[in-house]
Every structure is written in structure tokens, then in C-alpha cells.
Amino acid sequence: MSRVSNTLIGFLNLLTLLASIPIIAGGLWMTKSTTTCESFLQRPLMVVGFVILLVSLAGFIGACYHVAWALWVYLVVMLFLIATLLAVTIFGFVVVGPGGGVDVPGRAYKEYHFQNYSPWLRKRIENPNYWMSVKSCILGSKTCSKIVMWTPNDYLTGNLSPIQSGCCKPPSACNYQAPTVTQDPDCYKWNNDPNLLCYECDSCKAGVLEDVRRHWHRLSILNIVMVMLLIGIYFVGCCAFQNAKRADSYHPYGESRMYKTRPKWNFYR
Template identity: 30%
Template sequence: MAENTSTAETVRVTVAEDRKSTPKGGGEDQNTATMGATAIKMQKLVAFPLMIISFLLSLPILFSVIWLLYMRHYDCENLLQLPKLQVGIVAGLVVVFFVSNIAVFLRSRLPMPALILVMVPLIVMLTVGLALVGAYKMESRSIPGSPMWLKSKVLNDESWNNIKSCIYDTRTCDDLIARSYMLKSYDFTTTKLSPIESGCCRPAANCDMVYVNATFWRKGNGVQVDSSTPYNVDCDLWTNDQTILCYNCHACKQGFLITIRGKWWKLGVFLVIMAIFLIASHLLLFIVTMWEHYGG
């Protein structure tokens, strides 16, 4: 009997220990499951804002497409075939807008193909933007719209003959005369002129010429206003003939170049900034997606 009693007590102790140990193991599994659920929740909380940010970053691209489509071309810009480049950039931006949002939609199902799909047009967009701001120096001579390309076109004599005829046909200098007809010499010198008006419609400031009106100046005594300033060859090119004025002057070419280059430089800066932000956004979204799939 004693042996049976001892055996029964041993069984009861073993069962009791098993019951105590079972809840303990279940608690560890429950804690692990809770931590996993929390991690997944955190991942989703990070991924959703990134998806929203990627979408919001694509909206300025859409707005820039509308702006480029309805923006008036600068006078004589068509002579350099820049409107065709503008249409090409518009088409590329439309592709970037749709591809960016498609990649966001596909990111959970096909993360790697989605990343590759969006990175190709974004890298092209970044490359074009860098070219337009002049990041490639000598290489950009062959890239339409880049500063070096614009300079080579404007300074080319054959191209400039067409451009200066176009500037004359726009009656820019005639409009300046009408706008400043009643101004005296001092008032005219303080008037803010556009780069083309300043370079093409009037002589250089150091030519020592006497103001009559906006496009008619009498030559002075031939003494430079500032003797420390090198003689300006544009002074010899200036004439009061309304069909010539300073259209052959270097200042006129620079004025036209500044006007055209400003537009394309700003567009290049926009493309670079948007490409960098979108690349960063999609890379972060890809990392979070990989974390969701394999990190938990």
C-alpha cells in the first residue's frame, strides 16, 4: 500500500508540474505573437505615409506639365527649336507621373519590378535636369537646352542673323520708345529694362553717349566715363539707325541668352529637385516593403 501511495503522489506531482510549465510556454508564444503583430503594425504605419508622400510628390510634376503646355514661348525661341524640346519634356513628365503612382500601387505585390520600373524614368529625369542646369560643362554642348548648347547657338553668326531679325520684328525697341517717350535722361537711366531692351535697344553705359530718347543717342567727346574700364567694342557697333541699333552688339546676344537660359535653368532645377525627392521616397518605400515581407 505504501508503494502505491508513493506512486500516486509521484504522478500527482508530475501532472502538477506539467500544468505549471504549460501556461509558461504558452505565455512566451503569446508574447512573441504580440511583438510580431506590433512590428507588422509599425511597418504598415511607416509604409502608408511613404505611399502618401510618393503620391503627393508626383502632383507637382502633373502641375508642371500643365504649366509647360500653357506657358507662352519666349519671342524668337522657336528659331532654336526649343518648343520641340519642351513638348518632349512634357511627354517625359507625364510618363514619370503615371509610372511613379503605378509603382506605389504595385509595391506590395512586385516590390523589385516596381522599383526598377520607377527608377529608370527618374534617373533619366535627373540626368536631363542636370544637363539643363549646366552640370556637364563641355559635354552639354550637344544637349539641347543646356547653357553651353544655348550659348553656341546664339553666338553662331548664322543663327544670330535670324534671331536679331526676329527681335526687330517683335518691335521690342519700338515699345521701349513708346513707354519712355516723356522720360528725361536721369529718369531713363533709372528705368528697369529687360536684358534684351538693355542690350539691343541702347548703347552700353560706358560709351559716353548723350541721351536723346530711348533708341537715339548722340556720341559724346570720345572720353570714357570710367578710364579703368576697358573699351567696349559695342560702342563702335551702335548706330541710331532704327533697323540696326545694337542688334549686332555682344550685349544684345547676351541679353537674349540670359532671357532664354533663365527659363531652361529653372526647369532644370525643378527636374533635379523632384527627381531626388522621388528617388528617395521610392527607395524608402522599397526598404519598408522588404521589411514587411522578410523582416518580421
């Protein structure tokens, strides 16, 4: 049993080391891609990938070669990583909890209202510099061009993504034939110009936040699974650390039980 935990922790860390490579590659791809507009998800993804790579490397070396100090570093960083993932998960559920779409009578899609989202998300998306980069990303992804040829019947039966619903059309309640002062302010921000549309509307910002909210929910569920897995690996790592310490000690099989300094070997004298 003394070797089982070392072999198991070495194998698990080899798998996580290999798994960190596509995570880092995915973060780099998201940085260069024009189809992913949630830029704040890119940097944490790359950081997590590099942390997993370094932690897995330390755990693999420590378990396979009985390097006690490498396993000690591995366990400390693992504990920090577990605590960080727990904090991020709780933060994610608190921040992205509010929101969601509102059904539109007679339509298959939903619409989204900016005031329904958390103040932290609203404050971030209202930053002019950040919103300019998000808007440029949406234009580059050609999200609205995918529905430019839709007929009125398509709008009745077709589904729209949150960004398409908020950025590519005016709110369904707008009445341009008989406008009133009580209309949604977004009705006056709408423009038929393909480069303008409703990109300055609060509904567009709400659509982006809804897209972020859905991504965060998936990440939070994944974080819960990862935390449970890391806790299991952490306990196996503790056993491997004890084995490495025992291998480095002068008494690899435990302390000697001899208590007398001058034992009597001949019991018949």
C-alpha cells in the same frame, strides 16, 4: 507600415503627373510665343514635362496596383532623371557663371560686354542662323518700342532690361560729335532706323546672353530643389517596390520558418 509607402508614392506621383501638364503646356506656349527668345529652353522644357508625365504614370500604377515591373521601370527612370538633373545643374552653373553687367556712371541701368561671357554661349549666339531668329524674335516682341519715347532724363533715372540696354541704344561711351578710332566698334554699328538700331552690335548679343544667364540661374536653383525632392520620392519608391514584390510572391508575409520536412506534431507520444 507596409501600405504607407505605397499610398504615399501613389499620392506624390499623382501630384507630379498633374504638375507635368502645365509644364508641357508652357513649352508649347513658348514655341508659339513671340515674346520668348531663348528658343533652346523650349525643347528641354517639353522633354522634361513628358518624362515626368510618363514616370509619374508608371509610379502611380505600380504603387496603387502593386505592379512590381512598373515600379522597377519607375525606379530606373527616376535614377536616370536624378542623374540628368544633376548633370544639367552642374553644366548650367559652369557655363552661365561668367557674365554680369557693368555699372554706367550717372545711369540707373547697366551695360553688358560680349567678351565677359563663356565661350560656349558666345559660340552659340554667334551662329548667323541662330542670331537671325533671335533678332527676329526681339523685333517681334517690340522690346525697343517701349523706350522709344524716353527723354535724356529718362535714360538717367530709368532701368533697362539687358536686351534694351544692349540692343535699343548705342553704348553710353560713344561720342558721335568727336569720334575717335579707339571707340567701341558698336558705336559704328548703331543706326536710328527702328529695324536696325543696335541689333548687329556685340552689346546686343551680350544683352541676350545676360537674359539667358538669368533664366539659367533660376532653372538651376529649381533643379536643385527638384533633385532633393526626387531623391526623397525615390527612397519612398524603393519601399513601395519591396511591398509590390512581397504582394506578388507566394509568401507575402515572409518565408516559412519550418525547417523539418516531417515535423513531429504530437509531443506526448
